[in-house]
Amino acid sequence: MSNSESCNQKPAADNRNIGMLTISIAVVCVVVLAVHWPALSAKVLSFDDSQYFTDNPLVQNPGWASAKRFLTEILAPSTVKGYYQPLAMISLMFDYTLGGRENNMMPFHRTSLILHVANTVLIIVLLYILFGQTRGERSRTIWIAAGVGLLFGVHPMTVEPIPWVGERKTLLAAFFALWSLIFYVRYVQKNQRGYYLGGFVMYFLALMSKPTSVPIPVVMLLMDYWPLRRQDRRRAVLEKLPFFVLGGIFAVITYISQSRTAAAAPPGVLGVKHVFLVLCHNIVFYLYKITWPVNLSSHYGFPEPLVLSQPMVLAGVIGTCVLVPLLVFSLRWTRVALTSWLIFFVTIFPTMGVVGFTIVIAADKFAYLPSIGLLMGLTSFLAWFCGKNGSAVRRIFFAAAILITGTAEAAVTRRYLSYWQDSVSFYEYMVRLSPDVPRLQSGLGNALQRQGRIEEAILHYNKAIELKFQDAGSHNYLASALQAQGRIEEAIAHYRKAISFEPETAEVYNNLGGALLAQGRLNEALGCFHEALRIRLEYADAHSNIGIVLARQGKLEEAKEYFSRALQLKPGHVSASNNLGLVLQWQGRTSEAMKYFNQSLQGKPDYAEAHYNLGMLLQSQGRLGEAADHYRQALQNMLNDADVYYRLGSVLRLQGRLDEAAGHFRRALQIDPNYSPAREALGAIKGVKEQRNKGTE
Secondary structure (H helix, E strand, O other): OOHHHHHHHHHHHHHHHHHHHHHHHHHHHHHHHHHHHHHHHOOOOOOOHHHHHHOOOOOOOOOHHHHHHHHHOOOOOOOOOOOOOHHHHHHHHHHHHOOOEOOEOHHHHHHHHHHHHHHHHHHHHHHHHHHOOOHHHHHHHHHHHHHHHHHHHOOHHHOOOOOOHHHHHHHHHHHHHHHHHHHHHHHHHHOOHHHHHHHHHHHHHHHHHOHHHOOHHHHHHHHHHOOOOOOOHHHHHHHHHHHHHHHHHHHHHHHHHHHHHOOOEOHHHHOHHHHHHHHHHHHHHHHHHHHOOOOOOOOEEOOOOOOOOOHHHHHHHHHHHHHHHHHHHHHHOOOHHHHHHHHHHHHHHHHOOOOEOOOEEEOHHHHOOOHHHHHHHHHHHHHHHOOOOOOHHHHHHHHHHHHHHHHHHHHHHHHHHHOOOOHHHHHHHHHHHOOOOHHHHHHHHHHHHHOOOHHHHHHHHHHHHHHOOOOHHHHHHHHHHHHHOOOHHHHHHHHHHHHHHOOOOHHHHHHHHHHHHHOOOHHHHHHHHHHHHHHOOOOHHHHHHHHHHHHHOOOHHHHHHHHHHHHHHOOOOHHHHHHHHHHHHHOOOHHHHHHHHHHHHHHOOOOHHHHHHHHHHHHHOOOHHHHHHHHHHHHOOOOOOHHHHHHHHHHHHHOOOHHHHHHHHHHHHHHOOOOHHHHHHHHHHHHHHHHHHHHHO
8 A cells, every 4th residue: 555545545534533423422412401401491490599599690691890800709799608619609690681570581591501511511421532552442432431431421410410400510621721731732642732731711701600610630640640641741840830730729718718708627726536537438439420320419418427427428438448449559550540539539639628618518519520520430441342352242242331321321310300390299208308408398398388288388387497596597488487477576576586697698688677577667777777788798688678668758758769779780670570560650650650560560560569460450440451451460379368359349330340340349358357448349239230220110
């Protein structure tokens, strides 16, 4: 064969490999999309989604000003408690621009699913360029990398970051971190500085998304040892110095911002024994969940107490004491086992509890990016198993194993996603797994209360308080449920208990103000609302509530300013829109009032108060048919409000539909026997009917 023929065959082979890689990636993408598709319809509001989305004034006011604040609030983020994560927050802001709302969460989930599919592709590419280094290996490595990437893409432990809005940071950081590793591998293979610069920029973007990306330079060093097997170790270390400097800066920023806005306990506070037991527990726990992903949850609480008598803690200590020596001993034959595990370990290390920053001992989301280490080890094993000397039987066995494992994973993933379709199902599932966790009991209660199931919610709030009496959140939720039942004094007592346990909680002061407002104690309520604003200046609900107090005091212009400010902070604030419309109506500015009533109904189509107010406005304009429609809409959620029945009856009476009107007046009197307007209206209808009867005679 001539040299020219040989040269022509090489590009042809390369083109075939690129075509095969593209096809395999496309197939994997379709499968991953199909398996995770139900995530698009998920409606769960998870633990911290309020600060990431529903109550975040910057996310809800998309624009350069909000983006600038996300980028410049470095050491003390004002709208999200915890660490600096500006790119994650800006990405949520874009989804809000695209229509993401509490009643339409699909834009958030769509972006997250796209990122997960993209991460699956990047993992396939990374594994391919790592293990398909020679032309003879490439075609075989394509299918192995695609198979391993598929197992990652459909694995049940990848579910959590997709329907959980607040976990956008996990997906985005993994996206940039994988690009950084790909650029680094190409830099080592091609020795081109452009790839080095690309890797550094992507590392910076990963840190700007979530600071748990800090260990990536250590991952690069481990990859130098295996599978890249770089000989010049001094150069390999020196090349990482800019990465380590950048990572160190972000580590300091993370600790300071976490300490200032949430909580961060250094290792000295937790104690050596605590750290040792947590590390051992998690080393075994994550490997167990990855290989046998059943009973997954978004809350894995610390064993109480954290002692060796706890089965999982004991298993963790024994397992770690067996695993680590075996991995070290394996170096006699191969670098694969120890290095791939170390890549997993150093990547997940920031979340392993050495620095206390969370109330959970572990989380599925923490293993999302670190799993790349284990995937590298699996790919290396499969490349050996199906190598050039491997038999056809081995390759068939590989294909069958990938197919069976992938199918099993997909089935578990689909089942797990079914619990994410609504908040009640989500919390009921977790409570079944961990019934003695106060946070889950109060979370279930909150989900039930959102559905109007108040009695059931109260049972779970009381259960949470039994488990942990000094739980401010549970007392706050219980108080809100009691307030919804009209048990105002009991509610106030629980609000005050919540404040005694956590004095700097704006939400509780705002809720206490609402209870005092319901009792007509305007000045006390106003004090609570201002205290809420002292703690959190950009709190839309507190601004709206101050507006309500001022409106009741007749200070309409001041009230309008507070309602307007609430709408600036939270454009979809239905109560502020409704109340601003009401003030404008009182001032005779009916066209503006109608605009704000309609704005409330756009945000919440079943908002009874807005329907009622719009009905009164339309009735005053003589638009009786439209007014009646809105009164009927209001009645769907105000069944025990005598005034709504009276208003609807009065419209029907003006339309000459006297029998229907009389029925609504009687219903008003059943609710409130002393409601004199309804009695007078009934008397008037009776008089009209008597006159008609006389005329007929």
